[in-house]
Amino acid sequence: MRIILVDGKGRERELEAVEGWRVMEIIRDHGFPIVAECGGACACGTCQVEVDPQWAAKLHQPREDELDMLDRNYGGEWSRLACQLIMTPELDGLRVRIAGIAVREAA
Amino acid sequence: MTQEAISTDVVIIGAGPCGLFAVFELGLLDMKCHLVDILDKPGGQCAELYPEKPIYDIPALPVVSGHELTERLMEQAAPFGPQYHYNEMVEELEKLEDGRFRVKTDGGLVFEAKVVVIAAGGGSFQPKKPPIPGIDAYEGKSVFYSVKRMESFRNKKVLISGGGDSALDWTINLQPVAQSMQLIHRRDGFRAALDSVNKMHALVDEGKTQFHLGQITALHGDNGQLTGVTAKGNDGSDYEIECDTLLPFFGLTMKLGPIANWGLNLHENLIPVDTAQFQTSEPGIFAIGDINTYPGKLKLILSGFHEAALMAQAAFKYANPDAKVTFQYTTSSTSLQKKLGVA
Numbered sequence: 352m353r354i355i356l357v358d359g360k361g362r363e364r365e366l367e368a369v370e371g372w373r374v375m376e377i378i379r380d381h382g383f384p385i386v387a388e389c390g391g392a393c394a395c396g397t398c399q400v401e402v403d404p405q406w407a408a409k410l411h412q413p414r415e416d417e418l419d420m421l422d423r424n425y426g427g428e429w430s431r432l433a434c435q436l437i438m439t440p441e442l443d444g445l446r447v448r449i450a451g452i453a454v455r456e457a458a
Numbered sequence: 459m460t461q462e463a464i465s466t467d468v469v470i471i472g473a474g475p476c477g478l479f480a481v482f483e484l485g486l487l488d489m490k491c492h493l494v495d496i497l498d499k500p501g502g503q504c505a506e507l508y509p510e511k512p513i514y515d516i517p518a519l520p521v522v523s524g525h526e527l528t529e530r531l532m533e534q535a536a537p538f539g540p541q542y543h544y545n546e547m548v549e550e551l552e553k554l555e556d557g558r559f560r561v562k563t564d565g566g567l568v569f570e571a572k573v574v575v576i577a578a579g580g581g582s583f584q585p586k587k588p589p590i591p592g593i594d595a596y597e598g599k600s601v602f603y604s605v606k607r608m609e610s611f612r613n614k615k616v617l618i619s620g621g622g623d624s625a626l627d628w629t630i631n632l633q634p635v636a637q638s639m640q641l642i643h644r645r646d647g648f649r650a651a652l653d654s655v656n657k658m659h660a661l662v663d664e665g666k667t668q669f670h671l672g673q674i675t676a677l678h679g680d681n682g683q684l685t686g687v688t689a690k691g692n693d694g695s696d697y698e699i700e701c702d703t704l705l706p707f708f709g710l711t712m713k714l715g716p717i718a719n720w721g722l723n724l725h726e727n728l729i730p731v732d733t734a735q736f737q738t739s740e741p742g743i744f745a746i747g748d749i750n751t752y753p754g755k756l757k758l759i760l761s762g763f764h765e766a767a768l769m770a771q772a773a774f775k776y777a778n779p780d781a782k783v784t785f786q787y788t789t790s791s792t793s794l795q796k797k798l799g800v801a
Contacts, residue, residue, distance in 0.1 A: 388580060392511060394507045394511060422645070424708065425586075425588050
């Protein structure tokens with residue numbers, strides 16, 4: 352199982368994914384600079400990803416608290432919080448890009 | 459303006475859970491604390507990010523909300539008479555010749571303390587800026603992240619961006635003074651008090667406020683003065699909105715802020731400390747909670763409490779190098795119980 356992470360320059364990377372893990376955790380554990388300040392509690396909005404439109408329909412609809420976080424973090428039409436996306440076999444091959452707001456600045 | 463310095467044992471930067479518990483641990487050692495926080499209330503992230511979310515990993519509290527945890531910590535700290543200074547950001551921290559520290563805030567408060575404890579979590583909360591190219595050039599001239607005086611928006615063509623309580627409250631409150639009021643939000647749902655949502659809809663129905671669905675993508679204007687914006691609708695099409703003032707309300711985010719300028723060693727925006735004293739690279743300045751880092755660090759409130767206890771012992775020794783410390787338990791020590799007001 353894998354996800355495809357597209358970086359700011361459009362380069363693609365395949366990341367090994369584990370069923371039941373959050374997409375945020377998969378990105379973070381592979382060492383990519385995702386902020387994810389609150390650690391996955393849907394409380395900060397800093398793990399925003401843009402989902403490839405072809406994949407968007409396969410995801411569950413965002414809950415109200417996720418919508419709220421996307422509101423407050425300038426979410427676009429295809430934005431989701433990576434901490435609210437949990438890997439299942441149906442999502443094998445999911446394509447996402449870390450949104451600008453969720454990219455950790457270099458120290 | 460010269461401000462009389464407040465002399466104290468300890469200045470704690472940050473009134474989140476770790477800062478609050480540090481008051482308790484330092485208080486048992488007779489050290490008096492002043493806390494400074496940029497928010498208008500105690501609790502830090504617990505208060506600002508998740509006041510209503512349940513927390514499950516506080517020992518002996520199977521479930522507690524961020525709000526309740528804050529209240530309980532305040533109660534626990536109260537016997538030691540901490541003084542709280544809200545809406546203040548510590549800007550400067552310098553060591554004095556006598557070994558104490560001078561701490562200055564953006565609001566003009568000055569403290570002189572034997573010890574400084576940085577318990578600032580992720581740094582200071584600041585308004586989230588929408589990622590619109592070139593917005594910096596308009597900030598403070600025609601783009602504002604807060605409303606200090608309503609009168610400064612009189613006869614302005616105001617555009618408010620956002621869908622939470624601040625966005626709706628200011629839409630409703632500024633509409634009567636503004637020349638025109640428009641609101642833009644990425645969806646037709648609002649996470650705000652129902653009463654505010656109803657009031658906003660009523661203003662739209664009466665033609666007093668115009669609502670746009672979409673997201674601002676570009677700003678137009680000259681020399682910091684806005685003349686309009688381009689927005690993208692959910693159907694992907696671009697449209698223009700005329701306005702001379704933009705108020706984005708997207709809540710708060712944490713930035714390291716002035717801490718970076720205090721000459722402390724930093725590692726990826728965190729402050730490295732040792733795990734016996736939780737002292738920074740500058741003796742007498744300690745760092746606890748989410749802001750510090752050390753091998754094996756876990757960003758848990760629980761860890762911050764432990765760090766506060768050990769830090770307090772070290773801070774006491776730093777401030778009183780000749781004093782003998784006898785470690786005591788609150789369960790058995792009459793002297794500690796007197797400090798707690800229970801003996």
